[in-house]
Amino acid sequence: MPVRRALISVSDKTGLTDLGRALVQRGVEILSTGGSAKALREAGVAVTDVAEVTGFPEMMDGRVKTLHPMVHGGLLALRDNPDHLAAMEAHGIGPIDLLVVNLYPFEAALARGADYDEMIENIDIGGPAMIRAAAKNHAFVTTVVDVEDYEKLLGDMDQHDGATCPKFRRKLAQIAYARTGAYDAAVSTWLAGAIGVETPRRRVVAGQLAQGLRYGENPHQKAAFYTDGSARPGVATAVQHQGKELSYNNINDTDAAFELLAEFAPEDGPAVAIIKHANPCGVARGETLLEAYRKAFDCDRTSAFGGIVALNMPLDEETARAIVEIFTEVVIAPGASDGAKAVFAAKKNLRLLTTEGLPDARAGGATIRQVAGGYLFQDKDNGYVDRDDLKVVTKKAPSEAQMRDLMFAWKVAKHVKSNAIVYVKDAATVGVGAGQMSRVDSANIAAIKAGRMAKELGLADSPAVGSAVASDAFFPFPDGLMEAAAAGATCVIQPGGSMRDDEVIAAADEAGLAMVFTRMRHFRH
Missing domain, CATH: 3.40.140.20 (AICAR transformylase, duplication domain)
Structure with missing residues (x-):
């Protein structure tokens, strides 16, 4: 069945007008709401307001606009069920073959430290409801929740004469439910913290795929790296300038190295840590980064081979030359000079990561460990003592x-x-x-x-x-x-x-x- 009617309602307008034009060119009627409809019209894309379909205007500051049988009936109706088709005809409900929705930016509001009232207003209701409805009915409806899937959608439609294939719809349905699950996890976790519930009855953890890994700790173990969306400087937010793809063990050890370096403030002087199998084999301060590296290296020269080097200041060329004297897996630092990058360029397998900052060793957070039949949650060890x-x-x-x-x-x-x-x-x-x-x-x-x-x-x-x-x-x-x-x-x-x-x-x-x-x-x- 070709896609003939789409509903588009997005907070992130990236790629919106290009998608709208592409759908219209393929003969798709577009329904939309609020800012999405405005952006499409301004780009010259023909669009019908959802309010015209439902017969009700957007109300209550936009809280109520898509929660209506004319929308949910169009998403949930089984196209091969005579009773459903009869109900659609009796009530004038048109089918919606494609749903494109991304949600209110709750996670972004959380990251910038929005207050309680603003966080509440960033909890999306209609979006998740439509996503869940469309994804449930993926036998007939295509559900897109990520901008990165726009091109894949158009490609699949072109490949199938304006329709989408069942395999593609099933894949998008899984992505859709994962998105609403992650969204609800973010809301419930925030709310527990906001009201002081330390051990909520149910706890949900969500992550977004950063990269698939060749294997885990050992070659027979499958693995992948997921990020939690936080802005904490570290391996998850770092820019990789060169070197082959990070492995499971690289990521684990690099995180351990950089979290250790967070204990040593740059204003107190250069510091370097060399990590092997998540344990430090050398940590030192010095008058310069080079001196700190040499002192850290001298602690255990044997173990330093194939280790992870973390620095609390931008890497300079002189220190880079010392580091490449032996085989090193990863170097992570707040930055790196052009000269240092040029030195490393000769070592194509050496990974260089920069973070533009150090994590706060005293910041809160949680650690999670799986055990048979459950999970152990605890506060991050941000304990600190001074003199x-x-x-x-x-x-x-x-x-x-x-x-x-x-x-x-x-x-x-x-x-x-x-x-x-x-x-x-x-x-x-x-x-x-x-x-x-x-x-x-x-x-x-x-x-x-x-x-x-x-x-x-x-x-x-x-x-x-x-x-x-x-x-x-x-x-x-x-x-x-x-x-x-x-x-x-x-x-x-x-x-x-x-x-x-x-x-x-x-x-x-x-x-x-x-x-x-x-x-x-x-x-x-």
């Missing part, structure tokens, strides 16, 4: 230089898989122990890595000697603390809160360590 939050619990207090390294180590430990132990010296990690079942093992592994660093750099002593050590959670016994002391650490930052805190503090005093409690834990599983 005034720390409590010195040992006889010896940290010096000013030690305090700076302790704060640095604490920021890094937050982004290391638990159990996490991080040694820091002179604003650079010198040993990282991650993801162990025992905190003692994490401390030992971090010390081993520090020893390897000494060997690679030709140092007389392990850089862990004189270092600050951070633990993401409390030491349940003194043994993990003593492992760090044996490695040469001189000061400790940890949450505290163990039943044996007194024993741990006494052990620290006996070893001559300075120790502070944060009263905040940073488990990362």
Whole structure:
């Protein structure tokens, strides 16, 4: 059945007049509403107002215009059902073969921080109702909700003598229901937050396909990358300047790298993180980006191979030349100079991403993890402590230089898989122990890595000697603390809160360590 009558009602006018002209050229009568009808007329496209069809004017500030049997009957009528056809004839209802609708810009209003009343007015009612009706009747009606499908619509009509094929209509129906589902998810999530409901009875998450991926963590796993529409700077909003397509693991690791860098404000100086398998293998500050990169790289040169490099400042040419000295998967930064881009251009597989900003480490948000039969939701770990939050619990207090390294180590430990132990010296990690079942093992592994660093750099002593050590959670016994002391650490930052805190503090005093409690834990599983 050819498309003879279409209803067009769109908030996003992109491509509207071109679509309207193309449909008229193919013999399609166009019904429309409000701003869409006005835009079409001004472009010289013949259009009939929906109000002329329904016999009712748009009313209540446009809240009521398409909620009428003359519209929904035309969308829902089964063309092969004699009773439906009889009802259409009896009531003068004309069939609507094509629906083109995109919804009020609720998500855009949310992104710009609109107030409650404006958000309410951006909840579309008639649009979702028409979309659901048309999509339900996709055996006869074509439903288009995305501008990107306009050309596909015209192509399918041309291929089928003015009609659309069932396969195409089914595909568009699925897209349509996904769109209304995502829209309702955005509304319900916003409203829960607006009225202070922390654990709503039903929670819906929606995403828009950013790219299909060749595979997931492993080649036998199918995967895709979806974005949530937020404007948070990061891998989802970055511009990729060069290099092959990002993989599932690239995206995961790049996100981990850039979220870690968000802890280090550019105004406090250049910082660089090198990530491997979602764990930092080197993080450092420096007077320049190059110095910060060299210090981060020196922490674990072996693990840095094939890693992800994140910078808190625009990449410069000198740092770019240092980075390409070894194989690197991805570099992500707020920007990049032309010289840096030229250096990377010689490495065609190296991905360069720029974000035009850093994410706010203290901003809210949620993390989601699937478990068998359900999902775990929690607030994003945006916990932060500053110097005034720390409590010195040992006889010896940290010096000013030690305090700076302790704060640095604490920021890094937050982004290391638990159990996490991080040694820091002179604003650079010198040993990282991650993801162990025992905190003692994490401390030992971090010390081993520090020893390897000494060997690679030709140092007389392990850089862990004189270092600050951070633990993401409390030491349940003194043994993990003593492992760090044996490695040469001189000061400790940890949450505290163990039943044996007194024993741990006494052990620290006996070893001559300075120790502070944060009263905040940073488990990362």
